[in-house]
Amino acid sequence: MNKLYFGDNLEILRELNDQRVHLICTDPPFNSGRDYNAFIGDSLAEKKAFTDTWTWDTAAQDARADIEHRAYTNETYKALDNCLKGYDLVLQNAVSGNSGAILAYLAFMGPRLAEMHRVLTPTGSIYLHCDPTASHYLKGIMDAVFGVDNFRNEIIWQRTNAHNDGKQYGRVHDTILFYSKSKRTVLNPVYTAHDPAYVKLKYKYEDENGLYRVDNLYASGVTREGESGKSWRGVDPSAVGNHWRTPRREAWPEGVEPPENYESLSVHEKLEVLDASGLIYWPPRGKVPGFKRYLSTTKGNRVHDVITDINPLARASKERLGYPTQKPITLYERMIKASSNEGDIVLDPFCGCGTTIDAAHTLQRQWMGIDITILALDPMRQRLADRHGLEPSIDYQIEGYPTNMQEVRKLLKDGDKRTYPR
Structure with missing residues (x-):
């Protein structure tokens, strides 16, 4: 089962069968308005990994039109469409701020969350890692898509100890939204050592x-x-x-x-x-x-919804791969331990440098990872080789990865027209 997919995660998710995966742990773009650079390869040459900036452009308009079209025949998309229309009223009449940017971001995330809901098993669950920039908007979408009664926790992770932000309190935490597909979700007790x-x-x-x-x-x-x-x-x-x-x-x-x-x-x-x-x-x-x-x-203390015992990756950490926004593997191991069992399938549709994939393999879960960034797959393959001795085509499959510059140019010109195994 272990697979990496290169391409647009929305298209790949739509190719997956219903109720395919047991757990989704993912760390999507945050709508931070920043460019993120990666240091990949022996030369440590700086390369742009992705731009976390959103604009209400033709692509965003097309995404909204597609949501409205699917809403006629799909109840999940209907709930999503109604939620986005509510946000239209709120944001377009806001006294200040760039409403187009957040609406474009939500048009991007909304259908992906709808497809994530579809591919989860009835006992499955999702952890969506975000920051305060858009977490409150994403929670509204997840309430619509997953159901208000399937909200489980808003988990706070203290990602840094100090941060000077001038005329506001220091922003030192990320938010992780935890939802289940139904009330029959898996939740194993996880403990931390006593203080x-x-x-x-x-x-x-x-x-x-x-x-x-x-x-x-x-x-x-x-x-x-x-x-x-x-x-x-x-x-x-x-x-x-x-x-x-x-x-x-x-x-x-x-x-x-x-x-x-x-x-x-x-x-x-x-x-x-x-x-x-x-x-x-x-x-x-x-x-x-x-x-x-x-x-x-004694087992220690059962974990709660405020995480202060897992530190962010230090600059000199051996775990660091040079990829932007990389999170500590222990954070994702905790979520995977809590909400899946050995042999279950864990999916990360924004897998980046493979932290979720690494954690899932360590904990003897099957896994699927998707990323559109070519720069992400090389460090991910190296990570799987170094940490677990895994080799592509032998221990796991890679779908959609261009093998030469001709394929790369064609992909950039024509877009992602490929189909992916279910």
Whole structure:
């Protein structure tokens, strides 16, 4: 399945079958109004990779006309068309600003998001990486295309620590819009390591099994059934309105094995086994004993919608490929871990230098990448070779890549007239 496509992603997406992919992670142009340059090749010669500037021109008008035409027979395009007409009213009557630029950008992104919705499986989802320049407009389009009830999160990634912006607050974050195709979406729990300050504060004790904190061996509420409310080793939990609660097998530290019949033991029998294994903390002065909860057995903190633990790529980072707007692979690994499973197909329609593709392959997912920029495919191929030992035509396929200058000139002259395997 692993494939790279060179060409217009809208045309390629329209060639793909319905419900083909399980996850889309993509980092499209932001409507930033900037030129982006790449340093590709041994000579480090600067070359323009793409211009993130949009104009309400003939191409934008044609894109809107195509959306209106498709809206007659397609409910997704009808919702998209209505959304864009609403933006027309808002932006064309704005007191200031270049409304044509944002309308052109939305005419570009809208049909691509509609096709991304179509190719997702019913349990699929999408992460759309954007910045505050257009994220609020894109959210409106995604509400229309994916449905308001399928919005999952607006994820904030702190991409830099400091930025001086004169007469406004420093812009230090990107936005990642997370939508699902339906309520049956895949969402696996992903954890980050505990903060060192938290570990130092909470895990105050240490023995041969590592750092641990003292956790409760009881829960609130008096019970009259079984042994959980009865005295053990002279300690009566019911005297203070509690009952015994023993930990599950997963809470035992590595190297200390519970008996095979641990789950079937009575409460008092479990307490005896725990104590014999050195997992009960006996406090001084006869206080209530506790369970040794080891740091090594905890999963950490479940990730939330504000990401501050993944740093942007430093200038000297070994991960850098010289491609503009490159994002850290750990950011995309997190999204792929959360919203797909091994063997699933991950698509990036704006794959650039291949961060999503690299992350997907690392996590044993199948992948598909699309990019129109010739400059992107060379570093992407090199990345796959260096990181994973992958070779084109052997380990993955490349569709539509021009092999000589004659093909390049023809492509530039005639446009993308090719068809792509489904």
